[in-house]
Amino acid sequence: MMYGQVLHRQDREEDLVNLNVGGIQHKVERCVLLRFPNTRMGQLIQCCSDAAILELCDDYSPAEQEYYFDRSPQVFHCVLNFYRTGHFHALEELCVFCFSQEIEYWGIGELDLEACCLDWFLERKHDREQNACGGSSNATSSGEISVVGSDLWRFEGTWCSDVRKFMWQTLEDPNHSKCSKGVAAVSILVILTSIVAMCIHSMPEFSLDEGDGEENQSLVNMGKVVQVLRLMRAFRVLKLARHSEGVRAFGETLKNCQSEVGLLILFITVGISFFSTFIYYTEKEDASSKLSSIPVCWWWAIISMTTVGYGDVYPQTAAGRIVATLCILCGLLVVSLPITIIMNNFSKYFEKNTPKRRLSVAKT
DSSP, rough: HHHHHHHHOOOHHEEEEEEEEEEEEEEEHHHOOOOTSSHHHHHTTTSHHHHHTTTSEEEEHHHHEEEEEOOOOHHHHHHHHHHSSOOOOOOOHHHHHHHHHHHHHTTGGGGGBOOHHHHHHHHHHHHHHHHHHHHHHHHHHHHHHHHHHHHGGTTTTTHHHHHHHHHHHHHTTTSSHHHHHHHHHHHHHHHHHHHHHHHHHHHGGGGGTTTSSGGGGGHHHHHHHHHHHHHHEEEGGGGGGTEEEEHHHHHHHOOOOOOOHHHHHHHHHHHHHHHHHHHHHHHOOOOOOSSSSSSHHHHHHHHHHHOOOOOOOOOSSSHHHHHHHHHHHHHHHHHHHTTHHEEEHHHHHHHHHHHHHHHHHHHO
């Protein structure tokens, strides 16, 4: 009896704060909530007027001294545990974005999570963001191929709408029908034919003779302009993405790996600048060495770090060969680092789009 009287003293009721979160009532000591004065609850306890209180809660009952919040009671249990113990843990069964929004409402940051929860929480959030971005981009790219209904509504109510819809799907969606597959095959054949024609025109026996004198100089100049215009036909290869799942997957993979590709280019650039300068100062005293200037060493560093190794320029001294060995090893490490990430994104693209392609074929 004495134990119960001690816990329920009348003077202690004044120190308790009545909270109603999602229909669940809590009684919390004021000193507990004031441990973190910069959070929503800490600011609420320090309010001096009803108007200020209503800015921080959904409703307030002055008669009962009760604050009402229309928020998730599950997350508030974690928040309340944070006030009481100073340790903040996440709920694994709750969506990471929902949990993040809830704790942001209570004025608690994600970095306040304990180390046991912070790593997997940030990793899961990053994965969800990647999946969301990849899903939207993949939906867009697959929509260009499968011609979803977002574009077909434009033909409603127009003249010969059914015929125009059929022509649109035949020309834009290779999976719509056998006819559309034939159109896609013809398009690919035209593209390949133009590329073959461009290659044939580059052969010496099919170009203009530039040594026939001044009377053919104008034709030669005109031929150079035509060659530049012919070069533009090489960009027709990009149209293969409309009909080739592999080309489209490669483009989407590079798009989703922009940061990794950017880091790869940055590391290679730094390595080229470092090793080209290093090899120059180790080889400049050797008269037989072709590495006579830093720009020439740039070319050597590029072909060495990318493991191409043409052999047209190479070091002659022992110190230069040591530098070349280090350059090649660093190039191998730098080039191989992002391969796993790029391959994972490539695999995720096919995993997400294979069901979509099957569904599109089933609908047709």
